Amino acid sequence: MRRKYLATCNPGLEDVTAEEVGSVLPGSRIVEVRDKRGRVVFESPYGEKWLASLYTLRSTHSISLLLLEARVGKDRGALAKIRDLSRSSGAARLIPEGASFAVRAERIGEGHEYTSIDIARYAGDGIGAAYEEVYGVKPLVRLGAPSIVFHAEVDDEIFRLGVLIAGEKSMHRRGYRVYDHPAALKPTIAYGLLRLAGARDGSTIMDPMCGGGTVAIEAALLFESPESIICVDKSPRHIRGAVLNSMAARVSSRIRFLVHDATRLEEKISPGSVDYVASNPPYGIRLGDPWSVRRLYDRFLPSLHRVMKGGGRASIITADSEYFEKAARRAGFRVLHARKVRHGDLWASVLVLEA
Template identity: 60%
Template sequence: MAEYRVLLTGNPGTEDVMAEEAVEELRASRVVEVRSGKGRVVVEAPGPLDLLGDRLLSMRSIHSGILLLVEERVGPTLGDLERAAEAVARSELASYLPAGAAFAVRAERAGEGHEYTSMDIARLVGDAVIRACRERRGFRPEVRLNSPSVVVHASVVEDRFYAGILLTGERSRHRRRYRVYDHPAALKPTLAYVMLRLAGARDGDRIVDPMCGGGTVALEAAYLFEDSEITCMDKDPRHIHGARMNAVAARVEGRIRFLVGDARRMHEILGEASADVVVSNPPYGIRLGDPEAVRRLYRAFIPSLRLALAPGGRAALITTESDYMIELARRAGLRLAHVRRVRHGDLWASILVLERPT
């Protein structure tokens, strides 16, 4: 069976999880490249192509999947970019455009020192596609920026040039359709999924998000696990109402328990040793604008978390105040099992995995 190269994009800092999920969901036979901190992974996965597209849509850690047809080294000058774009004209990329197709190029650039912009990338790659179609396929494809039938994805990441066909649609896969209520500080669902994995959550676990906002963690958990008891708690009734609306849109409302309650007393509200897994995105200092208020919240929350976790239970928390939280966890008797930096919107934050010893 034909193997295809696929470029996956996702949250910077989560590349290893994206690669693991690709092995499971795409049945990827080889992880070719992991660009740590850049949110990019290249894998080889079996076809046929329509099945590969369907499998990509079932992945929960990625933002997009691209059938990768051109990979080149590229230097910093416009001439270097022109040479890389020439490789697009020589490649089989044009054979993926049906006769009469309208296409658009979406381009990205990451890294320092490039003397060209993403618009230069889009222009040169667009020209190369048109030339290849005219010379080798005998038609001139129409360029249509709104609702194109084929999207060519081209990017430069530091010294690498990639081009291919976008297989997952223009809407980033982190924009889940269930989000009818948009919490002002919502977590990306792709990060919620990664946090559930890092916490080692399994079907049947009692899973709690005690500061759940619009319910992103609970909804991702409900998609993954059929037999888990999932609790979504927030001190603000408006967010609990919004989380419930999201769960209705996702058709999982019957599988989640919604509670208005204070995370600083979660062990009293939910019971001691009542959670196997806690995954949460507490307020961050930088976003709230008052670091001391956040630290006060963390000081009361972490001891309550320790009591609410069952022995051997794990919590994955995302915060920009990681040193402070690690110290509080140590004092409360929680072991730091894992820590990593991830990009969340315009901030770098840390995911901590804390474990209650058995």
């Protein structure tokens, strides 16, 4: 039996998720990629071995078994449709008798005459009414620690209802972050940077401004036998944090940590030795001085170019793509690709460079 699933992911990295789904779940088919919406709908066989594989996805935030998709519109009339559709969706039959449930909702896009709270309430009413029809008693709705969690969303005009099957906690929370870097990257974005750089097993991978080590840890979790994973930061405190995080992820022995300045990489790293780089240099927004970051780019990129192999690739996330791109070209890189990726409240840019 084949079923449809909804994967949510970091907006801007939907193609990375679609590719991962294809490689982790052979035989699956991508039905829709909602560009910049962080949504990928796919179809795949349904069964125990497939469900277990879903947990291994590293680019997704949640996975739902999709129960329905229907156009409901943006005016308030949509709410009655959401209730009726949820009632007839079969969702109630997924709740074991006596178990509690909750609906978590999202609203994506602009111009709706209702909120995500309305979506959750009307979908919950519909599922609750169907539960009463099935079991003859009122359902147990529990917002904290429910047994079953439904995901309801309106994406522009489309209503989707699914049941979360890989846990309610976002899958980007890997559990290894014992040291909380103040500007830590979501592990799902770190994974995306590695994929966009084209990083491969057996190669040398580096994050020259690694903070709490997210990129290096994701690389160590992804690849079985990399030549080397190098994690550089000028701050001894962040490097200590990165070591702690990598110990929590059980990969510390596979990463080389260096307290060093990324504008002088060649002092510690052999020239022409690094195949892939994925990194998140400071945005400088909090410093309020774009020129301090630009000066950093000007000094960092030539040094990075020197330690990378010819043809090696770097994917870098930045809030100042225009300047970064110019500085990268001046340093001798070719810019292969640029895209917008949602990073917290910001649409940042990811640039893929070739040395």
